[in-house]
Amino acid sequence: MLELDERLQRLQAQMREWSGEVHRLALEVDASPENIEKLIELPALRYLATLLIPADRQPSPLRLGPHVYDGTRCIERVVAIEELASADAAAVLAAPGPSLSGVIVAQLADEEQKEWYYQRLLSAPRWTFFALTEPAQGSNAGQLTTRLHRDGDAWRLTGAKRYVGGAARADLGVVVARRSGGPLGVTAVLVETSEPGFAAVPLPTVGLRAAGLSAITLREVPVSEDRFLGRHLPATARGMNAVTRTFHQFRPGVAAMALGVARAAHKYVTDHRRTLRVAERHRLDELAARIHTVRRLVRLAAARVDADPTDGALGSVAKVRAVALAEQATALAPRFFGSGARLDHPLLDKLARDALGLEFMEGTSHMQKLSYVQSHLKGRLTGV
Numbered sequence: 453m454l455e456l457d458e459r460l461q462r463l464q465a466q467m468r469e470w471s472g473e474v475h476r477l478a479l480e481v482d483a484s485p486e487n488i489e490k491l492i493e494l495p496a497l498r499y500l501a502t503l504l505i506p507a508d509r510q511p512s513p514l515r516l517g518p519h520v521y522d523g524t525r526c527i528e529r530v531v532a533i534e535e536l537a538s539a540d541a542a543a544v545l546a547a548p549g550p551s552l553s554g555v556i557v558a559q560l561a562d563e564e565q566k567e568w569y570y571q572r573l574l575s576a577p578r579w580t581f582f583a584l585t586e587p588a589q590g591s592n593a594g595q596l597t598t599r600l601h602r603d604g605d606a607w608r609l610t611g612a613k614r615y616v617g618g619a620a621r622a623d624l625g626v627v628v629a630r631r632s633g634g635p636l637g638v639t640a641v642l643v644e645t646s647e648p649g650f651a652a653v654p655l656p657t658v659g660l661r662a663a664g665l666s667a668i669t670l671r672e673v674p675v676s677e678d679r680f681l682g683r684h685l686p687a688t689a690r691g692m693n694a695v696t697r698t699f700h701q702f703r704p705g706v707a708a709m710a711l712g713v714a715r716a717a718h719k720y721v722t723d724h725r726r727t728l729r730v731a732e733r734h735r736l737d738e739l740a741a742r743i744h745t746v747r748r749l750v751r752l753a754a755a756r757v758d759a760d761p762t763d764g765a766l767g768s769v770a771k772v773r774a775v776a777l778a779e780q781a782t783a784l785a786p787r788f789f790g791s792g793a794r795l796d797h798p799l800l801d802k803l804a805r806d807a808l809g810l811e812f813m814e815g816t817s818h819m820q821k822l823s824y825v826q827s828h829l830k831g832r833l834t835g836v
């Protein structure tokens with residue numbers, strides 16, 4: 453699985469070609485995330501803006517030679533994301549387009565909802581959001597308190613969300629709320645940010661600053677029933693299970709971002725230290741070998757979830773390993789440049805901050821470890 457077929461090799465080469473421009477803007481957008489406007493003009497961001505929109509719904513999906521790409525398969529996403537994240541992981545998160553909301557839409561939306569959602573995203577580059585995490589309850593879907601409640605004939609959303617990527621820039625997105633008790637009472641709804649009662653503000657952050665993490669307040673936001681995702685599906689398919697499957701699909705991509713950050717740290721050292729002592733050379737070679745091993749795991753996790761969307765166990769392992777690698781690589785790299793390295797080399801400082809952001813995104817390593825121990829006990833982690 454480490455070797456890419458010709459189709460994915462072409463994609464990787466294209467992303468590599470496009471990544472230079474993304475990299476050139478990385479520090480500028482990190483310093484002032486409002487400079488995002490410069491980023492979204494780049495071909496790489498234009499591609500990311502259509503990622504997860506099925507090719508047969510796009511007027512001009514990315515074509516390379518005889519192949520068409522839309523990122524609806526996880527393996528395609530991890531190949532593209534690793535390359536672009538090695539230029540700037542925050543830029544990957546900052547891209548307009550479906551992102552995490554696109555995964556749940558693909559899973560739960562009916563034909564009418566898909567048509568509406570994809571058309572909105574194809575008519576102009578628009579940001580979307582996926583709001584699960586809450587200020588008091590975190591991202592534990594079982595505990596969420598945002599309510600989807602009846603008000604006469606109408607439905608309304610009331611509650612608060614926090615650390616939601618891109619929400620303050622978005623035009624539309626998905627809010628996960630509780631309609632009734634228990635796991636089946638969890639409901640995902642499509643929401644437009646122009647609705648009365650919806651407010652989102654950017655949060656000050658240390659890492660992945662371009663991603664635009666936001667806090668959302670929902671004050672009796674009206675939602676019509678035709679915006680309830682999964683309305684045509686049995687309750688078991690659209691409740692908490694759907695949220696869990698969404699993360700299973702997305703998590704190998706987060707692991708690929710971390711892998712990209714580790715690569716960027718390694719590359720920075722090789723580019724800026726012409727000569728290395730033997731011990732330094734060994735440390736760098738060891739890091740390169742670990743990057744190679746984790747890449748294999750990330751690709752295996754993506755292939756696993758493509759084969760079975762309910763199987764996120766390997767994705768959890770991949771995320772833990774890739775984030776640990778990013779943290780180790782970004783801690784190691786400054787040691788090649790002396791005690792003031794993070795001041796003298798701002799990119800090394802940014803890479804270390806971004807690695808920590810990835811640790812929290814999509815569940816911390818503690819939570820992933822709990823999840824894969826449970827999978828192991830159920831016998832799902834065999835053959836890895």
Ligand SMILES: Cc1cc2nc3c(=O)[nH]c(=O)nc-3n(C[C@H](O)[C@H](O)[C@H](O)COP(=O)(O)OP(=O)(O)OC[C@H]3O[C@@H](n4cnc5c(N)ncnc54)[C@H](O)[C@@H]3O)c2cc1C
Pocket residue numbers: 552581582583584585589590591592614615616617660663665809810812813814815816817818819822
């Ligand atoms: C860059 C970024 C992007 C994000 N994007 C989004 C988004 O688009 N939408 C969204 O809804 N959310 C988003 N989030 C929020 C993110 O999903 C959550 O912050 C993350 O899942 C952590 O969950 P939590 O806040 O509930 O923390 P918790 O899971 O409560 O963890 C808090 C601390 O307690 C520890 N801990 C918790 N439980 C245990 C346990 N049982 N055993 C041991 N230790 C434990 C954790 O390791 C951690 O150190 C984003 C976060 C980041 C950093």
